Amino acid sequence: MLASDEDILGQAETWVKAGKGVALATVIETWGSAPRPVGSHLAITEDGHFLGSVSGGCVEGDVVTEALDCISDGKSRMLEFGVADETAWRAGLSCGGRIRVYVEKVA
Template sequence: MQARPRDPATMISTETDILAAAEGWRRDGRRVALATVIETWGSAPRPVGSHLVIDQEGNFLGSVSGGCVEGAVITEALDVIEAGQPRVIEFGVADETAWQVGLSCGGRIRIFLERID
């Protein structure tokens, strides 16, 4: 998963800037998925409404967990970019998968993943 060279877009931080970047990426012809934190329990690292935008090469911008589960979200996002159907994914210490990718803070998050068409 190669990151693109740093450009001004990688410096942005607010959720709304990320939506602007998603629109720009799509307009540039990149295939794009958007991840949104829709629910959190316990001490989740990023608030509800946080976004992560991902392209078909695995480039991403934003954050849904402060780095804990981004890798897994990106993998799912690549699936969504291919399949087109939105899906909801969940991460937390209660999951079997938590031993591989989970939130060390003990929280749980639910993420909505959708393709920008």
């Protein structure tokens, strides 16, 4: 089932109440043609479950990895993805856009 951004925040709260470590990734800026609009969320648990999206599946792998680090060290981080980025081949946006993603722990 597709989840709206509201469902994702609801699920993040449910996970936190269940005692799980949770991080929230949010698209805060986009340039060019980006697959998900500003405000889109991806919620991630310490055991690797996630709900939502910040792109069309292009960069979620990297975001989840960073989110797991964020859950362990508690520090928020800013990620940037796009074709101009050196990570383009590893985790780039095939649509040609660029996005900035803010990752924070729910604490």
